[in-house]
Amino acid sequence: MTCTVVVCGFFGDTGKGKVISHLSLKDEIAVTARAGVGPNAGHTVIYKDKNYKLRMLPSAFVYDECRLLMGPGVLVNPEILLQEIQITESKDRVGVDRQCAVIESKHIEADKKGNLAEKIKTTGTGTGPCNADRALRTAKLARDIPELKEFLTDVPFEVDEAIKEGRNVLIEGTQGTYLSLFHGTYPYCTSKDVTASAACSDVGVGPTKVDEVILVLKAFTTRVGAGPLPNELSWKEAEKKGWAEVATVTGRRRRSAPFNYKLAKRAVMLNGATQAAVTKVDILFPECKGVDSYDELSKEAIAFIQEIEKRIEIPVTLIGTGPGALEMVDIRDSPR
Ligand code: IMP
Ligand code: MG
Numbered sequence: 009m010t011c012t013v014v015v016c017g018f019f020g021d022t023g024k025g026k027v028i029s030h031l032s033l034k035d036e037i038a039v040t041a042r043a044g045v046g047p048n049a050g051h052t053v054i055y056k057d058k059n060y061k062l063r064m065l066p067s068a069f070v071y072d073e074c075r076l077l078m079g080p081g082v083l084v085n086p087e088i089l090l091q092e093i094q095i096t097e098s099k100d101r102v103g104v105d106r107q108c109a110v111i112e113s114k115h116i117e118a119d120k121k122g123n124l125a126e127k128i129k130t131t132g133t134g135t136g137p138c139n140a141d142r143a144l145r146t147a148k149l150a151r152d153i154p155e156l157k158e159f160l161t162d163v164p165f166e167v168d169e170a171i172k173e174g175r176n177v178l179i180e181g182t183q184g185t186y187l188s189l190f191h192g193t194y195p196y197c198t199s200k201d202v203t204a205s206a207a208c209s210d211v212g213v214g215p216t217k218v219d220e221v222i223l224v225l226k227a228f229t230t231r232v233g234a235g236p237l238p239n240e241l242s243w244k245e246a247e248k249k250g251w252a253e254v255a256t257v258t259g260r261r262r263r264s265a266p267f268n269y270k271l272a273k274r275a276v277m278l279n280g281a282t283q284a285a286v287t288k289v290d291i292l293f294p295e296c297k298g299v300d301s302y303d304e305l306s307k308e309a310i311a312f313i314q315e316i317e318k319r320i321e322i323p324v325t326l327i328g329t330g331p332g333a334l335e336m337v338d339i340r341d342s343p344r
Pocket of ligand 2: 020050109
């Protein structure tokens with residue numbers, strides 16, 4: 009049984025939601041713990057003809073036996089969380105750590121003006137100002153909020169129990185390696201580290217407990233907000249290629265560029281990744297849409313995957329062929 013961390017190797021929006029929903033169903037994940045910054049994340053999960061856009065709840069909710077936890081490093085917006093609990097009908101299996109800091113309206117207001125809005129072009133969801141208050145030791149915690157009372161728990165303890173019992177555990181990172189406050193494109197980045205080590209710290213899991221780190225990459229690169237994006241395409245060019253995407257949380261246009269091998273390789277190093285997922289392969293190779301076995305991938309798609317493996321020096325074990333949770337070639341157990 010394994011403890012797996014899932015993180016993004018680019019600038020977010022690589023399809024972690026889809027990869028995690030696939031893993032939760034396939035591996036019957038017993039406990040998942042959401043790491044990352046907070047509701048600035050937007051994860052799209054498509055399962056059984058339903059399209060969920062999640063900002064707080066773990067994407068593993070689609071496996072209905074899975075316990076859904078929010079680690080103490082994650083910022084909680086109670087209104088958004090309660091809404092998502094309702095939409096996903098997951099009330100009985102959600103746990104929020106007592107020490108999660110809570111986003112208030114003053115944080116959202118501060119995130120929508122000045123340097124953050126105008127220069128950095130943040131998501132405006134209040135996460136930066138809330139993390140600043142947390143560092144100043146003035147932020148409210150989940151344990152202070154009556155509406156969260158019924159969900160309060162000790163997340164590190166629950167995760168540790170699950171690991172000790174030999175159950176499958178998933179740690180869900182958010183954002184992306186190059187949005188990290190430490191390793192990203194500062195100042196155009198988010199308000200804390202978001203690599204695999206930070207994800208573990210967010211949920212209170214020590215590094216020796218982790219078995220696998222899955223690095224999620226997309227077949228092309230995108231980023232929203234300001235900051236460098238090497239080899240960026242115009243919106244027109246992106247539309248032509250089918251790379252023109254709109255952000256889940258803010259509705260802004262995502263900027264796009266070809267797959268970046270150099271960034272991917274460095275992300276393997278920064279995250280200690282043991283395997284990679286490459287999503288949206290069907291956008292580059294439409295003949296692969298919906299394929300779920302390696303043999304059915306086209307020669308061109310296989311050559312692309314092999315080139316990635318050669319250059320990032322870890323195996324690509326998950327290949328996304330469509331937006332649905334199960335549109336995935338999963339070769340984790342079948343050596344080629
Ligand atoms: P903040 O995290 O809202 O402070 O925004 C800082 C930068 O990170 C902005 O460029 C955002 O667009 C970007 N960002 C934050 N979260 C995500 C995410 O989940 N996906 C993609 N970009 C994000
Ligand atoms: Mg996203």
